[in-house]
Amino acid sequence: MDSKQQILLRSNEAKEIYLPHISADPVIFGFENNGLKVLMLQTNYRQKWLLPGGYVRKDEDLDDAVVRILKDRAGISDAYMEEFGVFGKKDRSEFFFEDFDETLFHKQRFISIGYLALYNPSNTILVKDDISNACDWIFLDELDNIDIAMDHREIIEKALLTLREKISIKPIGYNLLPEKFTLSELQKLYETILGKELNRGNFYRKIKNLGILKKLDERRRGGAHKAPDLYSFDEQNYNKALENGLNNW
Amino acid sequence: MDSKQQILLRSNEAKEIYLPHISADPVIFGFENNGLKVLMLQTNYRQKWLLPGGYVRKDEDLDDAVVRILKDRAGISDAYMEEFGVFGKKDRSEFFFEDFDETLFHKQRFISIGYLALYNPSNTILVKDDISNACDWIFLDELDNIDIAMDHREIIEKALLTLREKISIKPIGYNLLPEKFTLSELQKLYETILGKELNRGNFYRKIKNLGILKKLDERRRGGAHKAPDLYSFDEQNYNKALENGLNNW
Structure with a gap:
């Protein structure tokens, strides 16, 4: 099955299971070798990099959806996540699926809710899902060298700004540094x-x-x-x- | 036309115009007589108090929707608003419309996006819309004495916590105090x-x-x-x- 067939199949399931128009995108930051990294997936379809996002089940609290999404898409199950921004411009994601017609679930307008988490990369072995080529930590200063889809670069930048504000009012480090540090x-x-x-x-x-x-x-x-x-x-x-x-x- | 008929009429229009499942709720704080106030509407239907919320048009950016909603529902047209939280528990709002059947637009599940603004009450004369009995500034310490619908009390509390955090990292007062103050x-x-x-x-x-x-x-x-x-x-x-x-x- 090629990557387009995979998406078509998922579209039909998605219409049954998920609320339309609402998605969630987790921005997971890690710290390694004195640099900040962000967790990204590379899609089979079009080989572009995306945040490990997903949709909300019709019968599921939003908070539970975000936990499930991160588990399903990257195998991470114990990250504390906090909402930091909502991305609601029209046409922000639709064109990504230009090879499909308007009946595709993924191609409708989505308002996406951004979640921020801090996670120590050494605490897990990443597990990619079956619609992704790769699931990887990317250093922030390498983001310019990869092909990022939709408005996900903007979402990452807003997450970093939020983290910068938070550092003035909250302690930071517990989920990012090893147990013992200098x-x-x-x-x-x-x-x-x-x-x-x-x-x-x-x-x-x-x-x-x-x-x-x-x-x-x-x-x-x-x-x-x-x-x-x-x-x-x-x-x-x-x-x-x-x-x-x-x-x- | 009674308040139930009004809502039924609006439901049919709403299905044409708005995205399903997504709403926005602005929490507008004002400062008067040394006390914080919040802008609330009392609905004709059931006489309960609510934030001046609304829905997002299918062809409208989310940011523009919030500006329009505040203008339509309270006559305020120049408040700067910032997203502060998303309220996505299932069954958070549906029961408010218990007198209606499931086909009502308003009775579907809504994930609501909370916006925070600071506004000087003396800068405007509030204008209520035609589905509200009243549009008024309510002192925070009077909120316990009014009948607030859905999870809107929780939304106001989260907004106040956000404001409390913000005051450590941003200056506050420009939109709340008169031009000259002690x-x-x-x-x-x-x-x-x-x-x-x-x-x-x-x-x-x-x-x-x-x-x-x-x-x-x-x-x-x-x-x-x-x-x-x-x-x-x-x-x-x-x-x-x-x-x-x-x-x-």
Whole structure:
């Protein structure tokens, strides 16, 4: 069965199962080798890259749909996701299916709801679904080199802006860093999200003042420099800061 | 024509014009007499209070729909709105139309997109549409005394939480306060949104450090106390702060 036949078959099933006009697109960020990555699928049909999105079942809460979609499309089952934006321009996705006629489920107008999640790539082996060629983490600075379909580049950019805002009011790192990390790794994460360099002394002072770190009785071995201290998050304080926010008023 | 007949008539039109399953609900906050208010409509049918929501035309961008809805339902035409949450539980709104059968447009499942705006109540005379008894600003602490339909109380609460988060990263006040205001009025606005009292000295120092205020050569007359200084926003710096955020990293 070729990729067009696959889509036609899915269209008929989809009409029975899913609400029309509404889709969900998860933007999953990971952090590896001091860089931010985003989880993308390459479709069999037209070989383009897309977010691992999907549709909402007629009898399913929206929140449950997003969890199911990420499980079905990438094999990820324990990411916490948060809605960050709705993409509702007319004609934002329809032309992707130009080889099909108007009766195709996928070709109708969709208003897509964007979800943002942070996930450590080393926590899972990605599993692609059968309409995808590939399921992969793509570094943000490599996105310009791949062919991204529809408005999904815009969705990723909005997600990154949202993450940048969030970093001022919520602690970040728990789902992105390994259990033990150095302050310089944490600083690199903040710098990557903010898109700018931070003064080391200021950053160390501010991050320690949040009270969310535990200094461990261990150091990172093997580097050329003096072995740096290792830290982990104080889970209780971290969660308290998540709940209350880092409000500075 | 009674209120049920009105809805039946609208249902037939709606099927022609609007996308199914998608609605938008604007939460418009105003500030008056040192208290936050929200704009609500009371429906003719069942006399319940609702947000001034509506549907998206089949050929209309989502952003344009929200502007049109607020104009049609409350006569407000110049509020800046921002999406803040999506409400997608099944059965969240259907039971409101229990007197009708399943063919009613309004009775299908709707996933509703919440929009947040700040608006000075004195800038407009509200105009109710013909399916509403009333269109009014309701103080937040009076919401417990009115009969609110569907999950609209939950939508308002989520909007308030979002506003509380935003106040840490964006300047607030331009669309809520009169052109000239005292620091104590601005502090009261912040306290109302944050739901807690702030230390006066700290607040004055921090708000002045943002560089978004202009001290005027005038004082507020007529009070029992020493006439306080009047301020206005420095529009250029305010907009710069809006754009860049009050990021503290």
